[in-house]
Amino acid sequence: MSASGYGQFCPVAMASEVLATRWTILILRELLCGSRRFNELRRGLPRISPALLSKRLGELEELGLINRRIDVRSGSPGYELTEAGEELRPVIMSLGRWGHRWLESQLSLRNLDPSLLMWDMRRNLNPAPLPSRRITVQFLYHDVTRGQAKWWLIVDKADVENPVDLCMLDPGNEVDLYVVTDLRTMTAIWMGIETVQSALASGRLDLVGAPELQTTMQAWLGLSPFADEPKRVPAGG
Template sequence: MKGYGSFCPVAKAAEILTERWTPLVLRELLLGSRHFNQLRRGIPQMSPTLLSKRLQTLEEAGLISRQSGDNGHWEYHPTRAAREAGPIIDAMGYWGHRWAHSQLTPNELHAGRLMWNMRRSFYLKHIPCDFVLYIEIADTRQKRWWFVVKKEEADLCWNDPGFEVDISLYASLLTLVQIFMGDQPLLLARELGKIEIDGPNHLVKSMPAWFPRSKYSHEAPEGRRSALAS
């Protein structure tokens, strides 16, 4: 990596933390991704070769520890140095959502990345019961997704898991991203006809409490929320 040629701590930190893709790799690691394929799902635009290179760089910089897993595959664990960088990554997310908020162009929308982020963003303490959530996105190559949601965790299934579906949701990818990012309240999107939800009344009514949203969603500018809702 190229350095700034300075002893300044800000410069030294930037040499490690601001290299292209590195903040996103750290975000995935700090959110619990431990395997190469998990990291790839969180950053699908990043090539496997470049991901391997960034992991090696982070290991050399002392931010990750590579360990052999039970199945013989490598696991990547954030070190204390990486964990202490967590507030920096979060601050970038909050700042970006408030001041560099995207207009959501088509090349920024990716169904797989959205589903992977939704998987770890359920508000599990608010779910009324265990259930299976089916999501169908009309305007993507892979249209169908299943979440098996329990009090302990939410599991994302890329293929039909064979369980009875309790609640179904139909929407465009853009609408789902807007809901996840906090730009469009879920039930308002339903009232406007942008999303269709089928399921028991008690589950549908409880959705605003548990439906996945970005941890940065409350930083969405009020003016932008109002414009999207109109």
């Protein structure tokens, strides 16, 4: 902790000096969500610079919240939470639940990012309702710049280690379902602000392809872990 900290012995102040630095909470969020490699962390935090991410990871390692491990097969480094880091799970999840419950939804929907949305959908997708064969779903955002308008989610239950993959380039597979919408609508569905059915009814979402994938989309689509949290309005809001 820096000498320019709060200068208080209170555990809340001391913990804040560790956790309140820019990006630290979000790096811990990514690790708690299963990211282990540097590039995985970058995909979940697309706006952090590589230099700052390296610095924060070094600080977290020095504080004893993470360990750095070298993969014996690839030779590349990976990161894992220590007992102290894992103990922050309920703290960070509670912070997310509070933000979802009390903060104005429209504020969240100003911060639209297709790469972050698709990465979150990829790691939260539930393969259980999907057929056993390989499934390819293409997302087309008609309001996004060309380079980020098309995405492919590939689900293969036979691949135990990596059942869900995300591609920005056409993988060449036959597409089972096309999802055509705007980024704001898809983000609202992911956040639990609205549903697949309500977006279809309003004409802001169009599904083309296998009927069984269309009818089960709400069940298999990777939603925010806070999507089921009821929204509340602060007094006087």
